[in-house]
Amino acid sequence: MSPVALLALAVTLATYAVADRLDARIRRPWTNPVALTVVALIIVVGSGAIPLPSYRQGTEPLVWALRPAVVALGWLMHRQRATLRRYAWPLLAGVTCGGAVSLIVTPAIARALGADPALQAALALKSVTSAVGVDLAERVGADAALTVPLVILTGIVGAVIGPPLLRALRFGSKPLGVAVGTNSHGIGTAALAGRESEAATALSGLAMASTAVVSGLLAPLAFSLLGLP
Amino acid sequence: MRRGLGTMALTLADLLVGGALLVAAWVVGEGVAALLPWAPLPGSLWGMLLAFAALEAGWLPEARIRRAAQALVRLLGLLFVPVGVGVVAYGELVAQHAVAIVVAIVAGSVITLLASAAAASATSRVVGGGSPEGAHEPPHEASRS
Numbered sequence: 001m002s003p004v005a006l007l008a009l010a011v012t013l014a015t016y017a018v019a020d021r022l023d024a025r026i027r028r029p030w031t032n033p034v035a036l037t038v039v040a041l042i043i044v045v046g047s048g049a050i051p052l053p054s055y056r057q058g059t060e061p062l063v064w065a066l067r068p069a070v071v072a073l074g075w076l077m078h079r080q081r082a083t084l085r086r087y088a089w090p091l092l093a094g095v096t097c098g099g100a101v102s103l104i105v106t107p108a109i110a111r112a113l114g115a116d117p118a119l120q121a122a123l124a125l126k127s128v129t130s131a132v133g134v135d136l137a138e139r140v141g142a143d144a145a146l147t148v149p150l151v152i153l154t155g156i157v158g159a160v161i162g163p164p165l166l167r168a169l170r171f172g173s174k175p176l177g178v179a180v181g182t183n184s185h186g187i188g189t190a191a192l193a194g195r196e197s198e199a200a201t202a203l204s205g206l207a208m209a210s211t212a213v214v215s216g217l218l219a220p221l222a223f224s225l226l227g228l229p
Numbered sequence: 230m231r232r233g234l235g236t237m238a239l240t241l242a243d244l245l246v247g248g249a250l251l252v253a254a255w256v257v258g259e260g261v262a263a264l265l266p267w268a269p270l271p272g273s274l275w276g277m278l279l280a281f282a283a284l285e286a287g288w289l290p291e292a293r294i295r296r297a298a299q300a301l302v303r304l305l306g307l308l309f310v311p312v313g314v315g316v317v318a319y320g321e322l323v324a325q326h327a328v329a330i331v332v333a334i335v336a337g338s339v340i341t342l343l344a345s346a347a348a349a350s351a352t353s354r355v356v357g358g359g360s361p362e363g364a365h366e367p368p369h370e371a372s373r374s
Contacts, residue, residue, distance in 0.1 A: 016307045034306040038313035045317045052317055059311035066308040068251035068301060070273040071258070074280030075251075075298035078291065086357070093352035098345025106337030115329040123333050127341060130312070131271030149319035150334065156313055158338045165339065171346045174353070179346035183338050190309040193302055201302070207345075209274045216269025 001057060008050045008058030015040050023195070029164035034191045038156055070186065073205035080202035083174070087203060091178050095207050098182035099214040102127045103222035111226075121228045122146040125215065126154040129185040132212040140219050141229040155187025162188060163196065173200040181207030240296065247297025250289065254280040 019033035019040075030036075045055050077084060084091070107120035115123070121142035125133045130151045137144040162180040171179070177200030180188040189204040223229075258276025262268070270278075283289035301308075316323070323330055 012310055013307070016310060020306075034309055034313070037307075037310050041310060041314045042317055045314055046320060055314060056311070059314075062308050063311050065301070065304070066312070067255045067273045067276070068248060068297075069305050069308050071251045071254045071276040071280050072294075072298035072301040073305075074254070074277040074282075075284065075291070075294055076302055077277075077281045078284035081285065087349075087353065089356045090349040090353040094345040094349030097348035098341045101344040102337060102341040105340050106333050109336050110329050110333040113329040113332055115326060115333070119326055119329060123330070123337070126334060126337060129271070129274070131273075132269050135271075136269060145319075146322060149316045149323050150330065152313055152316045153323070153330070153334050154338055155309075156316075157334055158342065161335070161338065162342050165342060166346050169343075169346075171350060175346040175349040178349040179342045182345040183341040187309050187313060190305040193305045205277065209270060209278060212269050212271075212274065 002054060004050060004054040005058035008045075008055040009061070011044065011050065012037070012041060012059055012062070030160070032159060032163075032191050032195065034187065035156060035160045038187075070205075073189070073202070076198060076202045077206055080199050083199040084202065084206065087174055087178075087199075090175070091203060091207060091210065094175060094178035095182050095210040095214055098179060099127065099211050100218055100222070102183065103215060103218055104225065107226055107228065117228055118143050118146065120226070121223065122150055124219070124222060124226070124228070126150050127183050127185065127211055128215045129208055129212050132216065136216055136219055140223050151185070152187070155184045158184025158188045159191035163192070173197045174203055176200055177203035178207045180204050182211045185211065243296045244300065245297075247294040248301075250294050251276075251280065251297055251301065254283070254289075 016033055016037045019031070019036040023031040023033050044050055045052055103124050106126050107124040110120045110123045121140070122137065125137055125142060125147050128136055128151065130148055133147045133151045134144045137147040158180055162184060163176060166176045166179060173196050177192060177196065180192055181204030185208040189201060189208055192201045192204050255273055255276040258274070258279055259272030261275045261279070262270065262272040280289065284291055
């Protein structure tokens with residue numbers, strides 16, 4: 001591994017550690033460690049201080065460990081099985097409603113702003129976890145390369161505004177978990193881990209998987225309704 | 230001192246065995262994803278559902294993976310950071326349509342979040358979702374240690 005790549009990994013770990021400490025100390029909606037670290041590193045990498053290829057090389061171990069970590073959400077679901085059983089119908093309703101609204105409303109907003117159909121189609125898939133989003137984009141005729149950054153941005157935006165917005169409106173932690181997982185997939189779920197209740201995190205993980213399935217089923221219908229390619 | 234070292238070795242072995250089992254579940258998940266290309270789920274999410282099913286069925290003893298799973302869930306936020314930073318690769322593409330993208334994603338997310346939370350909350354009021362929602366709920370416990 002090149003020295004710059006190692007530096008990239010070290011900077012990522014150090015920034016996250018500082019953000020996590022800050023969050024533990026003062027705990028404000030904006031101190032979410034995932035969001036803070038991502039924004040800080042986007043600035044570092046975007047400015048060219050650390051080139052993106054080196055950043056990718058250095059953080060490869062983290063990306064690798066991400067897969068078993070997503071699998072570990074299955075363990076969290078098992079621990080929260082009583083909640084999942086009681087909350088199965090609300091989860092299904094939240095995912096279906098949220099997923100359908102996202103598929104229709106997001107491209108409609110973009111259309112009102114004069115975005116071209118290709119961008120509208122990619123925006124429709126904003127809440128579908130990226131691996132599925134790419135696959136789905138190819139199937140419904142959207143641009144996969146354009147879909148990826150929109151999915152990531154949606155993850156970050158929902159992770160930042162979701163919990164404070166829903167708390168302010170007096171939603172409990174269960175609907176909060178469902179909504180953040182539905183809108184912001186993995187990044188949203190990661191932002192809940194350790195900050196919200198374990199039940200909220202487990203519901204968010206299951207909502208992320210369910211949204212991918214529901215969107216896969218509903219996307220062709222939504223696209224024909226909107227007259228997209 | 231020796232006892233401390235022994236405990237540490239056991240903890241490490243526990244983490245390695247648990248981690249290996251979670252990786253195995255992911256590999257099986259990738260296999261399922263390859264076998265069912267029409268099913269809209271990636272390997273890691275298949276792995277998540279398979280691990281859940283295996284724990285429920287008792288095929289996978291919870292104690293075996295507890296430590297590793299707990300550690301990984303705690304690190305989930307850190308592990309997602311490179312994915313988020315990956316957006317830099319699309320900087321120009323995003324910048325070309327910045328206004329439409331930002332407005333559609335922010336407004337779209339607010340509306341999606343509200344629709345989802347409201348539907349879940351309303352449904353739990355109808356079918357009963359355990360503890361009452363909203364103001365009656367006790368403050369969320371921090372699972373950070």
